[in-house]
Amino acid sequence: MQLYHFQTIDPTGARHDVKSLRLADTAAVWREIDVLAASQSRGAQIRVTNEHGGIVVLVGVSTARRLQMRPAA
Numbered sequence: 001m002q003l004y005h006f007q008t009i010d011p012t013g014a015r016h017d018v019k020s021l022r023l024a025d026t027a028a029v030w031r032e033i034d035v036l037a038a039s040q041s042r043g044a045q046i047r048v049t050n051e052h053g054g055i056v057v058l059v060g061v062s063t064a065r066r067l068q069m070r071p072a073a
Contacts, residue, residue, distance in 0.1 A: 003051040004029055006036060011043035029057060030067075037064035 006018040018036060023029055029048055036046050040061040048057040059067075 004032075004056060005049045005051075006032060007047045007049070008036065008040055009045040009047060011041075015047075026056065033057065033059065033064050034068050037061050037068065 001022040001024055003020060003022050005020045008016045008018055010016070021032065023032070033046055033048065040046070042062050044061045046057070046059055046061065046064060047055065050056050
């Protein structure tokens with residue numbers, strides 16, 4: 001299991017650390033993004049990095065919400 005760090009970036013560019021979790025895969029990362037997107041305002045972004053500092057996901061809240069509404073493939 002890998003360590004992922006979740007951060008929100010508000011429309012002004014300010015970064016806010018939200019949480020760090022050990023998760024099995026990127027599907028679990030997206031489930032956490034779904035939860036975060038529900039509580040964020042439009043114009044914000046969600047950034048997820050791995051334990052080495054590499055960006056795993058960088059997505060706008062509006063896009064994350066839209067992706068939630070899509071049926072699973």
